[in-house]
Amino acid sequence: MSDRRDDFLVLENVKTHFDLGRDFLTRRSKGVVKAVDGISLTIKEGETLGLVGESGCGKSTLSRTIMQLIRPTSGKIWLEGKELSAISDRDIRDVRKNFQMIFQDPYASLNPRMTVLDTLSEAIRTRHPDSKGDDLLQRVSELLRTVGLNPAQMKRYPHEFSGGQRQRVAIARALAPEPKLIIADEPVSALDVSIQSQILNLLKRLKSEMGLTMIFVSHDLSVVRYISDRIAVMYLGRITELGNAETIVDDPLHIYTKALTSAIPVPDPRAEHSRKRVILQGDQPSPIDPPSGCNFWPRSPVEHDAQMKETVPEFVEVATGHWVSNCRFCVEPTAATSG
Amino acid sequence: MALLEVEDLATHFHTREGTVRAVDGVSFSIDKGETLGIVGESGSGKSVTCYSLMRLIPEPPGRIERGVARFDGQDLLQMSKSDLRHVRGDRISMIFQDPMTSLNPYLRISTQLIEAQQTHRDIDNKAALFKAIEGLEEVGIPDAANRVKSYPHEFSGGMRQRVMIAMALINEPDLLIADEPTTALDVTVQAQILDIIKQRQERLGTAVILVTHDLGVVAGNCDKVNVMYAGQIVESGSAEQVFYEAKHAYTRSLQKTIPSLQEKGQELYTIPGLPPDLTKPINGCAFHPRCPFPKTGAAETGRPTLKDVGDGHCFADCGYCDSSGSIEDVLAKGDTDDIQLPGEGVKA
Amino acid sequence: MSNISQTATLQGKPQPDPAGPAVAAMLEELEEGSSLWKDAWARLRKNKLALTSLFLFILIVLFCVVGPFLSPYDSQAQDLFVGAEGPSAAHWFGTDTLGRDLLVRVMEGGRISLLVGLVATTVSLMIGVIFGAVAGYMGGRVDAAMMRFVDLLYALPFTIFVILLMVAFGRSLWLMFVAIGCVEWLTMARIVRSGVIGLKKQEFVEAAVSLGYSHTRIILRHLIPNVLGPVIVISTLTVPAVMLLEAFLSFLGLGVQPPFASWGVLINEGQQNMEIFPWLLIFPAFFFALTLFCLNFLGDGLRDALDPKSAKD
Ligand SMILES: Nc1ncnc2c1ncn2[C@@H]1O[C@H](COP(=O)(O)OP(=O)(O)OP(=O)(O)O)[C@@H](O)[C@H]1O
Ligand SMILES: Nc1ncnc2c1ncn2[C@@H]1O[C@H](COP(=O)(O)OP(=O)(O)OP(=O)(O)O)[C@@H](O)[C@H]1O
Ligand SMILES: [Mg+2]
Ligand SMILES: [Mg+2]
Numbered sequence A: 001m002s003d004r005r006d007d008f009l010v011l012e013n014v015k016t017h018f019d020l021g022r023d024f025l026t027r028r029s030k031g032v033v034k035a036v037d038g039i040s041l042t043i044k045e046g047e048t049l050g051l052v053g054e055s056g057c058g059k060s061t062l063s064r065t066i067m068q069l070i071r072p073t074s075g076k077i078w079l080e081g082k083e084l085s086a087i088s089d090r091d092i093r094d095v096r097k098n099f100q101m102i103f104q105d106p107y108a109s110l111n112p113r114m115t116v117l118d119t120l121s122e123a124i125r126t127r128h129p130d131s132k133g134d135d136l137l138q139r140v141s142e143l144l145r146t147v148g149l150n151p152a153q154m155k156r157y158p159h160e161f162s163g164g165q166r167q168r169v170a171i172a173r174a175l176a177p178e179p180k181l182i183i184a185d186e187p188v189s190a191l192d193v194s195i196q197s198q199i200l201n202l203l204k205r206l207k208s209e210m211g212l213t214m215i216f217v218s219h220d221l222s223v224v225r226y227i228s229d230r231i232a233v234m235y236l237g238r239i240t241e242l243g244n245a246e247t248i249v250d251d252p253l254h255i256y257t258k259a260l261t262s263a264i265p266v267p268d269p270r271a272e273h274s275r276k277r278v279i280l281q282g283d284q285p286s287p288i289d290p291p292s293g294c295n296f297w298p299r300s301p302v303e304h305d306a307q308m309k310e311t312v313p314e315f316v317e318v319a320t321g322h323w324v325s326n327c328r329f330c331v332e333p334t335a336a337t338s339g
Numbered sequence B: 001m002a003l004l005e006v007e008d009l010a011t012h013f014h015t016r017e018g019t020v021r022a023v024d025g026v027s028f029s030i031d032k033g034e035t036l037g038i039v040g041e042s043g044s045g046k047s048v049t050c051y052s053l054m055r056l057i058p059e060p061p062g063r064i065e066r067g068v069a070r071f072d073g074q075d076l077l078q079m080s081k082s083d084l085r086h087v088r089g090d091r092i093s094m095i096f097q098d099p100m101t102s103l104n105p106y107l108r109i110s111t112q113l114i115e116a117q118q119t120h121r122d123i124d125n126k127a128a129l130f131k132a133i134e135g136l137e138e139v140g141i142p143d144a145a146n147r148v149k150s151y152p153h154e155f156s157g158g159m160r161q162r163v164m165i166a167m168a169l170i171n172e173p174d175l176l177i178a179d180e181p182t183t184a185l186d187v188t189v190q191a192q193i194l195d196i197i198k199q200r201q202e203r204l205g206t207a208v209i210l211v212t213h214d215l216g217v218v219a220g221n222c223d224k225v226n227v228m229y230a231g232q233i234v235e236s237g238s239a240e241q242v243f244y245e246a247k248h249a250y251t252r253s254l255q256k257t258i259p260s261l262q263e264k265g266q267e268l269y270t271i272p273g274l275p276p277d278l279t280k281p282i283n284g285c286a287f288h289p290r291c292p293f294p295k296t297g298a299a300e301t302g303r304p305t306l307k308d309v310g311d312g313h314c315f316a317d318c319g320y321c322d323s324s325g326s327i328e329d330v331l332a333k334g335d336t337d338d339i340q341l342p343g344e345g346v347k348a
Numbered sequence C: 001m002s003n004i005s006q007t008a009t010l011q012g013k014p015q016p017d018p019a020g021p022a023v024a025a026m027l028e029e030l031e032e033g034s035s036l037w038k039d040a041w042a043r044l045r046k047n048k049l050a051l052t053s054l055f056l057f058i059l060i061v062l063f064c065v066v067g068p069f070l071s072p073y074d075s076q077a078q079d080l081f082v083g084a085e086g087p088s089a090a091h092w093f094g095t096d097t098l099g100r101d102l103l104v105r106v107m108e109g110g111r112i113s114l115l116v117g118l119v120a121t122t123v124s125l126m127i128g129v130i131f132g133a134v135a136g137y138m139g140g141r142v143d144a145a146m147m148r149f150v151d152l153l154y155a156l157p158f159t160i161f162v163i164l165l166m167v168a169f170g171r172s173l174w175l176m177f178v179a180i181g182c183v184e185w186l187t188m189a190r191i192v193r194s195g196v197i198g199l200k201k202q203e204f205v206e207a208a209v210s211l212g213y214s215h216t217r218i219i220l221r222h223l224i225p226n227v228l229g230p231v232i233v234i235s236t237l238t239v240p241a242v243m244l245l246e247a248f249l250s251f252l253g254l255g256v257q258p259p260f261a262s263w264g265v266l267i268n269e270g271q272q273n274m275e276i277f278p279w280l281l282i283f284p285a286f287f288f289a290l291t292l293f294c295l296n297f298l299g300d301g302l303r304d305a306l307d308p309k310s311a312k313d
Helices: A059-066 A089-098 A116-124 A133-146 A163-175 A193-210 A221-227 A245-250 A255-263 A269-274 A333-338 B046-053 B081-087 B109-118 B125-138 B157-169 B187-204 B215-221 B239-244 B249-256 B327-333 C020-028 C036-046 C048-070 C102-138 C140-155 C158-169 C173-200 C203-210 C215-251 C263-272 C279-306
Strands: A009-019 A032-043 A048-052 A074-079 A099-102 A181-185 A213-218 A230-235 A238-244 A315-319 A322-325 B004-015 B018-030 B035-039 B062-071 B092-095 B175-179 B207-211 B224-229 B232-238 B306-308 B314-316
Touching (some): A032 A059, A032 A238, A048 A059, A059 A181, A089 A099, A133 A163, A163 A193, A230 A255, A238 A255, A255 B187, B018 B046, B018 B062, B018 B232, B035 B215, B046 B062, B175 B187, B187 B207, B187 B215, B215 B239, C036 C279, C048 C279, C102 C173, C140 C173, C173 C215, C215 C263
Parallel strands (some): A048 A230, A099 A181
Antiparallel strands (some): A238 A322, A315 A322, B004 B018, B004 B062, B224 B232, B232 B314, B306 B314
16 A cells, blocks of 8 residues: 555545534434545546546535545545645645645636735745745746736736636636646636637646646536546545546446436537437435445446445456446446346 | 517617627527527527517616517517417426526425416316326426425425426427526436427427527537527528538637547637627627638628528628638647737626 | 747746846736726716715815814803804804804814714724634634624623723723724624625635635635625714714713713703704704715715625616
8 A cells, every 4th residue: 555655646535524513403413414435546646637427426525625625534645645634734734835726616716806916926925935026026927928818917806807817817826836736626617618628728738838737627528538637437425437538438337427428418410319328317316325335226227136235336447547336237237237 | 380480689788888789680480399409609699589589688778679579470579468478388488597596495396387387277276286296207306296395495406407397398388498408407417308308399399499508419409500699690500500511610610619529639729809799889790800710801881691501501601701711720820829919808 | 929838937936037028018018907996986986976975974074173273262162141042143053051152062072973983983893804704714613602702792781881881980982982882893793704704615715725825814815805895884884873872872971071072962952952942953963964864875885886786787
């Protein structure tokens, strides 16, 4: 295990639960939301990991946990050999500059009362506390050019920019402390299609030029496929399948991944009409009292028996770098239905 | 005869900042059992078109300036308020974008579904409740007989949207207008919802207008497509025509911005600039300032109109755009630098 | 422009300025942004009623502050031979029962009323904003404890509280500021706290946390400026509320004592002799009401200006 900790980012059985507290009158527990429920992952320096899954499956919670905005309930997280989850709340501030986050909503992620210049200078000073005057101005304008904004607009306020431009400012702010790891939590979901492509291009370019490591969160597999080297598919707080982007999209093993890929609308009428879909049943169950065993059983479109509810599937490497939650009903559904 | 025929519809908003020409001369038609897709980026006037047909535009500031919308021989835009009430919710119904706010949170689902029927039909409570349960079952609500008495907040977003569909279809309308019915939902739930709409449509022979900004949704679900830009239709035709033989520079650019259609290593095309300010008069093609294949020449006054280029495939040809140009060439030239020019930020 | 990205090195010190002159030239022509405050001011300027109110309020303040210096009379000089007389060329507002010039007394009374209003509001603003912001930001137990303290003070009957203070420390103008300030900051703290709790979930605050900024910095730079809008509105409405409280206390004999007078005291005296010497009531009451109206309209205008969504449109 110890060599795994030498990797860039290592998560070991990370769980993040939210205790909903007790009912005021009856004193009965309202339950525990198991938003992230045992995730182990290793990310190499310089790679982009895509994280996909339905709404509420815990993608944002996992991102926030890695960012140490929420501390994990249990499990460990190492970044470059340093155990983040063991650093005290007091000392965590000093290491935060090494990992930054880009948020979903470009309208809520910038302080409306601060100019772009103020926002960026403040962030730059976390890495260069003594930077001021011309040096600071120069750094700010360099950052703005890097993200494709005109430095002459640095005295403007967020509301004077369009959604796409604000997202660029937010990216610049995340880059300002010169982080090694960037977590982008649905950075294009709130943007119009024509603007999405600008931001995707930008992120891709920055990543290769600066050698950043990136976790890219989205519910849209087509976007994730385009930008990621590897993809992790999340369901109800756990990872069901992990592998190369191409493998996951083109040859998925798990039935859930198949349902996800077949749900992506393809902008090609002939292909759309000819392809077969795996349509899931019902909705994602509540993470408060998640289903036992293979947590996918209530929605499984394939035949299964009681065993599925009982055995917790192992997460195994079925081919080099291709991991799957190995439930025999989910992984070989054709065999299960026919035989 | 077409079920609905819209001619030269124009809806403007008279605001303090000026007149917003949200919809400015839109014509299309839809037959029984057909699905018509309306696509376009945010602000192109998709919703305003739908709301205008239902006469749900807030007046003031909005006003339907001109146009005809013949539905089964009657003009929806001239109809008296009381006649309109008979059409709305009975022969034409609408599904809205936000499943969280389009059901009344204080009333049981059953109450809302029964009310929807009794407004238009002489039907007793029992029969109406029975139909309500049947409707919920058809849109895939498990255990519908027990859950029909629930309140909307007890359902998830996807379930609420299904209830909305059940409600919209309960009177078996001739036309269903769905304004981005799945934008707020997950792809998996989206697939379920679109599937349900399709099944119900096949059974009841309903015509559907499906508004979306997702070209993928259009491709899988629509027979005909209208592409809207800045308040007008710039291209229309069958799904195959619009996807495989796109003529208008905007349609072609839009396709090149979608990640799922592009090779992985390839840079995505980005449409430069921003949509035009709808309070200012537009001369020539509205897309001209952002066009990747502009030809030199002066913009004419007025906007180009839709012309048929064969088999019902229409597009607004302005004549100042090189329709043989390909985006690949533009990308290869590498002048799609995404650095913005000064003064391009929009003032709120 | 396409190769700018290549020159953008983020690691380490910037190069000795390859783009030096260009940057300098660019910095010359920086566009000034327009802050939300500036936008709000622009909107307020279009609101005639609010602007007139602001103008009138400034006039009233000037009238009270500068007025007494221009008047030939001393507000405490009694002239028992004259007694109460109606308005005349010598005494524009007439005189009171002790023959004192009412104009000067209204002006000096205004000084005290406005002083009480402004000082007590400022005190409550300072305490309330900081207390509320800290409680909201910290959350959890700290928040619960701090808010229970607020509830406790709320539950205390105000008059009894003031009487207790007066009994313990004797009467003084400053004690009144404290007493009123102590009550008014509670509302302010609650408003700021709920505002901060709403803001805390916004992504820009999370971004600030993930950049490792200190708690103080996050509270002062990122939270408080964003709740200041409603706070300013509440403040304009607190000033008249405080002035009414002061009038009420003076009415009970717990406030300003003779020979000093506030508008509250003058109105109280005036209404005792209302039938015989109506001007004694009319003039102070007029100024008091005018000030209240001005501040209320100004508050409404500010609310619309600072939060254009709530305004009609
Ligand atoms: N602070 C919290 N307290 C209680 N439950 C929470 C909290 N934050 C998140 N949850 C719950 O945890 C689960 C996972 O939420 P999360 O926001 O991580 O999902 P997500 O995958 O990011 O979804 P989306 O795609 O909608 O952003 C949800 O059921 C959510 O309701
Ligand atoms: N009540 C209104 N007052 C003023 N302008 C309005 C109003 N409603 C809509 N508009 C304007 O009309 C134009 C078209 O809006 P519409 O809602 O039809 O866009 P849309 O294509 O549906 O976009 P989206 O994809 O964001 O839903 C926009 O420029 C919008 O600002
Ligand atoms: Mg999320
Ligand atoms: Mg819309």
